Amino acid sequence: MSPRERHLPVTYQTQQLGRVVIRFSGDSGDGMQLTGDLFTSETASFGNDLATLPNFPAEIRAPAGTLPGVSSFQLHFADHDILTPGDAPNVLVAMNPAALKANIADVPRGGEVIVNTDEFTNRALQKVGYAASPLEDGSLDGYHVHAVPLTTLTVEALKGFGLSRKEAERSKNMFALGLLSWLYHRPTEGTEKFLRTKFAKKPQIAEANIAAFRAGWNFGETTEDFAVSYEVAPAAQAFPVGTYRNISGNLALAYGLITASRQADLPLFLGSYPITPASDILHELSRHKNFGVRTFQAEDEIAAVGAALGAAFGGSLAVTTTSGPGVTIKQETIGLAVSLELPLLIVDIQRGGPSTGLPTKTEQADLLQAMYGRNGEAPVPVVAPKTPADCFDAAVEAARIALTYRTPVFLLSDGYLANGSEPWRIPELDELPDLRVQFAQGPNHTLDDGTEVFWPYLRDPQTLARPWA
Structure with missing residues (x-):
């Protein structure tokens, strides 16, 4: 049973799209690569054609909240054959001000921007050179901005698991994944199965991540901020029959x-x-x-x-x-x-x-x-x-x-x-091609006096290759 079936939905519209480019972005420790991988796996199982572009910082764990430390994962999926991970993301998920500043220039006007408002503190803004919050100064007026307190909502969803606030905050990427999974009608079973397998020796952590994932899904379904969700049909015509x-x-x-x-x-x-x-x-x-x-x-x-x-x-x-x-x-x-x-x-x-x-x-x-x-x-x-x-x-x-x-x-x-x-x-x-090779088993040339010898550079008349002894 999916999270959607467990809660009564509010009225929302579903818009059909041919293709979408999503970019998850945050600190190296925010789990953006895992989030992107899981979203990709569910998208592949759904039958969309896709291409991805993970982007890692070149620096070794740059200071948190700085521009050099931003990590991102971009996914392009469609109902037809595609060949690239896309240039301009239709949706940007920014987990902090650094992620927003590093990526917003790539988002076309009218694109959707989902930001974790809990990280937009004065100190975090100053660290990346924002004189004022871009959520308040009008610089994002050309975008559809969804201000979501991801960290607070995640911690609230995990209150019953006995985790410290710091431990609970680590699951905010799963909350974001749940929200995006709802927004684009992605399957959920594979993600929950993966989390239970990955944390099989720590079942409490597994269930906490699943709870955060479901909370993100349910938030998308119940908040009025996301009145429209999207569907991208499987790319049935893009793939030859096979596994x-x-x-x-x-x-x-x-x-x-x-x-x-x-x-x-x-x-x-x-x-x-x-x-x-x-x-x-x-x-x-x-x-x-x-x-x-x-x-x-x-x-x-x-x-x-x-x-x-x-x-x-x-x-x-x-x-x-x-x-x-x-x-x-x-x-x-x-x-x-x-x-x-x-x-x-x-x-x-x-x-x-x-x-x-x-x-x-x-x-x-x-x-x-x-x-x-x-x-x-x-x-x-x-x-x-x-x-x-x-x-x-x-x-x-x-x-x-x-x-x-x-x-x-x-x-x-x-x-x-x-x-x-x-x-x-x-x-x-x-x-698959037959690549079997015949090794040289003995002499391959006879001298004028009848002596049999091995010539290592005697040419094959068809390939001009020498024998392999």
Whole structure:
């Protein structure tokens, strides 16, 4: 039974929309990424096409309430096929003055702005340079502003759970999620199931978050401030028939590597040194030892690619994952792989840089480095996915090229694709390519005197690839 069925609704109107862009924004500790993820999951299960854009601060936990510490999550969902997370949000949820100031310029006039009025204190306003409250000085007159005391309402809803005020305040993101779920008619069962699973060892916390979520839903249904709710129909015509799930780019890429390994009947070896935003691939692949995956967290980038090349020598599907700063110092070993003509996948999840400058900001700045960053006569194929779900196909295709032609292959993704998500149709097994490789089993050439020898660079007449011993 949904929260709507548990309470008698007030009279409201429902408006049909073709597409919506929502941006959740607040401090890094406000749970905006989790809120966006849960809203995305319910939207995917409802059948909308969608694209997301998580946006993390580059600073390591900047001071609370400051502009550098603002974190946001944008979701674009529609009743038709879409390809981007959108530019201008129709709805901005701002948990504090910093979130409002950092994002309001992106909201078109007439857009909806939901603000947590409890955080608009004099000190918080001064911290981000507001001389007066934007809720009172007329600067937001061009927007539909909904001033909601999210923190107070959350604490009031959780009075019976024995939590301190600080503990109760942490659930205000779930109140906001409930309110937006009501406003856009999102399902609720998946969110409640997730919360019970996530906090299975802390049932009181689970139930408190669910209570905050339901309170947000009920607030939307009973307050006169939200007289209109919205519906975005499922995108039935946008998707071919099949089984779908919501997937991020890095997860799709990890699944693509595992799939390529299984289709090639080769063990998968990942040599990697953690680096944002590529580390998620290392984390994910380390969970799949049952598929013959071996992950090696090296002491540095050079050791990581060296170990991967060694695995290629040994007959594994070899992969190394990194970002731009790591590619720079892997180039010598990549050049060696070109010379040796061994299959090796170099996965570069691009970010702003160089070095540690903007680890959480996306950029596509490594193309020239991927193409020309080595010594002369060291060409490397480059594969680049176009969407988060396409990262799966790009990984399989990169492995196919590497295995067929015995060459290193660059796979260029980026931070936006890595962390963004969209619906992905799970492929049938008969749709996947056969990537099996025949290893050289013995001598492949006979000398004039009849001696049988192995020539490691004897060319296959069709692919011009050398044998893989």
